[in-house]
Amino acid sequence: MAGSLQSASRLAGELRLDCDVVVVGSGAGGAVIATTLAEAGYDVVVLEEGPHVPNTGAMRPSESIRHTWRDGAVTLAVGLGDSPSINVTAGRCLGGSSTLTGGVCFRIPDHVLDGWVKEGLTDLTPEKMDPWFTEVERDVHVEEVPANMRSRGTELFGEGFSKIAAPLKPMRRNTRGCHGCGRCNFGCAHKAKLSVDIAYLPRALAAGARLYTGCLVGKVEFSGTRATGVSGRILDFDTQRPSRPFSVRAKRVVLAAGAMFNPLILAKSGFKNPVLGKHLSLHPSFRVIARFDEPVRGWEGAMQSAYGDFYEKTDGMLFNSVSVPTGVLAATMPGFGTAHGKLRNQLDHLAIFGGMLHDDATGTVRPGLGREPIMTYRSSPRDRARIPVLLRRMASFWFEAGAKEIFLPVFGVPGQTADSLKNFPLEEVHGRQMECSSQHPLGTCQMGVDPQRSVVDDHGRVWGTQGLYLGCGSVMPSSLGVNPQLAIMTMARRTAGLMVGEGR
Amino acid sequence: MQAELQPSNIGPPGREHLGLLPPPSPQDDVANRKLVLPPPRVRRAVRAVAEALFDDETPPDPARLDWAADDFLRFMVTATGRAHLILRASLFALTWLTPLFVFTPLPFAWLPVKRRVLALERMEHSPLGPAALAVKAMLCMIWFEHPDTQTETRTVPACKEVA
Ligand SMILES: Cc1cc2nc3c(=O)[nH]c(=O)nc-3n(C[C@H](O)[C@H](O)[C@H](O)COP(=O)(O)OP(=O)(O)OC[C@H]3O[C@@H](n4cnc5c(N)ncnc54)[C@H](O)[C@@H]3O)c2cc1C
Ligand code: SF4
Numbered sequence: 001m002a003g004s005l006q007s008a009s010r011l012a013g014e015l016r017l018d019c020d021v022v023v024v025g026s027g028a029g030g031a032v033i034a035t036t037l038a039e040a041g042y043d044v045v046v047l048e049e050g051p052h053v054p055n056t057g058a059m060r061p062s063e064s065i066r067h068t069w070r071d072g073a074v075t076l077a078v079g080l081g082d083s084p085s086i087n088v089t090a091g092r093c094l095g096g097s098s099t100l101t102g103g104v105c106f107r108i109p110d111h112v113l114d115g116w117v118k119e120g121l122t123d124l125t126p127e128k129m130d131p132w133f134t135e136v137e138r139d140v141h142v143e144e145v146p147a148n149m150r151s152r153g154t155e156l157f158g159e160g161f162s163k164i165a166a167p168l169k170p171m172r173r174n175t176r177g178c179h180g181c182g183r184c185n186f187g188c189a190h191k192a193k194l195s196v197d198i199a200y201l202p203r204a205l206a207a208g209a210r211l212y213t214g215c216l217v218g219k220v221e222f223s224g225t226r227a228t229g230v231s232g233r234i235l236d237f238d239t240q241r242p243s244r245p246f247s248v249r250a251k252r253v254v255l256a257a258g259a260m261f262n263p264l265i266l267a268k269s270g271f272k273n274p275v276l277g278k279h280l281s282l283h284p285s286f287r288v289i290a291r292f293d294e295p296v297r298g299w300e301g302a303m304q305s306a307y308g309d310f311y312e313k314t315d316g317m318l319f320n321s322v323s324v325p326t327g328v329l330a331a332t333m334p335g336f337g338t339a340h341g342k343l344r345n346q347l348d349h350l351a352i353f354g355g356m357l358h359d360d361a362t363g364t365v366r367p368g369l370g371r372e373p374i375m376t377y378r379s380s381p382r383d384r385a386r387i388p389v390l391l392r393r394m395a396s397f398w399f400e401a402g403a404k405e406i407f408l409p410v411f412g413v414p415g416q417t418a419d420s421l422k423n424f425p426l427e428e429v430h431g432r433q434m435e436c437s438s439q440h441p442l443g444t445c446q447m448g449v450d451p452q453r454s455v456v457d458d459h460g461r462v463w464g465t466q467g468l469y470l471g472c473g474s475v476m477p478s479s480l481g482v483n484p485q486l487a488i489m490t491m492a493r494r495t496a497g498l499m500v501g502e503g504r
Numbered sequence: 505m506q507a508e509l510q511p512s513n514i515g516p517p518g519r520e521h522l523g524l525l526p527p528p529s530p531q532d533d534v535a536n537r538k539l540v541l542p543p544p545r546v547r548r549a550v551r552a553v554a555e556a557l558f559d560d561e562t563p564p565d566p567a568r569l570d571w572a573a574d575d576f577l578r579f580m581v582t583a584t585g586r587a588h589l590i591l592r593a594s595l596f597a598l599t600w601l602t603p604l605f606v607f608t609p610l611p612f613a614w615l616p617v618k619r620r621v622l623a624l625e626r627m628e629h630s631p632l633g634p635a636a637l638a639v640k641a642m643l644c645m646i647w648f649e650h651p652d653t654q655t656e657t658r659t660v661p662a663c664k665e666v667a
Contacts, residue, residue, distance in 0.1 A: 072583025327648030337621035
């Protein structure tokens with residue numbers, strides 16, 4: 001029987017539902033769990049805070065941000081001490097952050113899985129994870145980006161990278177029929193990006209799941225230590241402010257609200273645990289922009305087509321091709337008026353590449369005033385020391401490829417030539433002056449084997465409760481060092497499979 | 505209420521039959537949200553920043569400035585969570601604190617354009633830099649979405665295949 005998809009804001013009267021499993025959040029984790037369980041015959045309800053915005057590519061980037069990105073993309077993890085503050089972005093719509101990705105898909109590196117196994121998570125070996133990965137990769141159609149889809153900027157960075165390190169590798173992405181128009185973060189007009197709203201949620205619907213948008217879940221309801229459902233507020237469609245209450249009774253509850261929100265919901269539900277909200281890992285990311293004499297038109301090409309992992313295992317640095325809207329490129333240029341105009345008029349000569357740190361998971365998420373969390377991030381000394389190294393390396397790749405000047409992610413600093421960069425005191429720049437971003441909040445409700453040092457067991461069950469599971473980026477036992485959507489979907493698929501195995 | 509999937513031929517091999525989620529009804533379409541825009545003084549402040557930011561050898565097109573200021577306000581009231589608060593606070597700082605960087609205790613919009621540019625540049629290098637940047641980032645993004653800007657700056661988007 002086909003399920004339903006409704007905006008709760010439009011429903012008259014109170015919303016009270018009964019089901020086998022309620023899934024909170026429809027993103028990378030939640031969609032996969034909901035689909036698996038619905039297809040296994042469970043009566044599934046999915047509650048999503050954000051609206052349903054079909055991924056058509058019809059919106060301008062700024063329109064997409066205002067409607068589908070959380071907080072209009074201004075969320076900050078406040079840097080403590082000498083750490084940079086980090087702009088953390090996430091989705092807030094049906095399909096969650098999955099709808100905003102560049103499509104990049106990495107398996108969890110073997111050395112990361114080996115580390116988890118050493119911590120006692122003995123079922124997470126590369127061999128045992130392989131079937132789960134294979135299934136999800138098939139479902140979302142993970143394929144290699146052909147070299148002819150690379151932007152000119154990526155080709156140039158690749159030239160420099162291969163002279164100093166090694167050739168870039170082709171990215172694997174969840175796409176089919178990509179035209180290389182580089183606007184994956186804002187909706188794909190060609191429906192080529194197989195995000196969960198395309199690859200999974202229609203399956204859940206076809207299997208009878210009931211999907212509700214505009215439902216902000218506040219807390220999990222318990223009877224003793226057994227989870228019995230969730231409650232929260234329906235959001236007014238026009239203002240997106242909480243209005244009427246709703247409640248869902250369920251035999252099992254899955255929280256998949258992402259690493260920023262799962263700890264808040266658990267805390268509001270009265271759940272206590274020494275590591276709840278801690279160990280936030282963000283993969284702090286930095287961009288370095290280069291100006292070439294030749295026109296580059298860096299925005300033409302598959303958004304993320306190649307990567308360099310030469311330094312990942314040794315130094316925890318991953319270099320990923322990125323493409324950003326020209327307006328964002330312009331915004332990163334220093335100055336105003338004529339000075340800014342000079343740079344604005346050369347946007348087609350600029351190329352951009354990203355560098356990401358495999359961090360030590362040193363952030364924290366706490367409840368704040370209102371419904372958004374307070375996030376803080378204090379880089380470990382090791383992470384902090386690696387920032388200038390990462391930036392200098394990226395600059396050297398660009399110069400090796402013939403760049404005339406580069407623009408560092410340091411507020412207000414003019415372009416640097418190869419010579420001027422040598423004397424630029426990058427190592428002394430305060431974190432406060434650095435521009436840093438993250439699209440990968442992870443690990444605030446870590447999986448582990450010790451209830452005092454983790455929030456969920458290796459099935460995704462919340463310690464000390466019954467019938468309560470977590471299934472999103474919040475459960476990652478450590479930072480991954482690679483883009484996480486495939487890892488999240490796969491871990492969620494595994495948790496759902498184990499839930500089915502446990503029986504009703 | 506049951507939802508019918510929309511026919512489609514996308515999806516991974518073996519699942520091409522999989523439909524798409526049905527689109528929202530017009531009343532549930534986010535483009536049709538009823539917005540309450542802030543008072544005109546806020547618009548004046550946004551427009552004054554845009555006028556300085558995009559000032560060049562020739563002043564920016566007034567109609568495009570109006571469009572950008574209006575779209576900025578639509579962004580501000582549509583984006584959820586703290587976006588509204590942060591942009592409002594940044595605009596407040598720009599209106600009242602930026603002029604102090606050129607030692608003029610007047611609202612920002614009252615300053616001549618060149619003076620505004622100087623004040624903004626000084627602010628960008630100060631600890632208040634992030635306030636200037638939040639508004640600059642959003643204005644730049646919107647500005648470069650205007651087809652005329654894209655033509656002028658040779659940044660008209662194109663697919664790699666077409667290019
Ligand atoms: C711009 C961008 C680009 C990215 N690109 C890539 C990429 O190319 N490759 C990659 O691997 N990863 C990428 N990522 C990261 C990836 O998208 C996320 O790591 C992943 O989607 C997270 O999955 P999740 O299930 O943990 O959370 P999400 O996908 O964020 O889903 C959580 C959902 O829960 C909802 N929710 C939150 N609180 C509540 C509540 N109280 N009640 C109801 N619903 C709630 C949210 O609205 C959201 O829809 C990108 C992320 C962004 C933002
Ligand atoms: S680059 Fe490919 S996947 Fe991304 S928006 Fe364009 S067509 Fe879609």
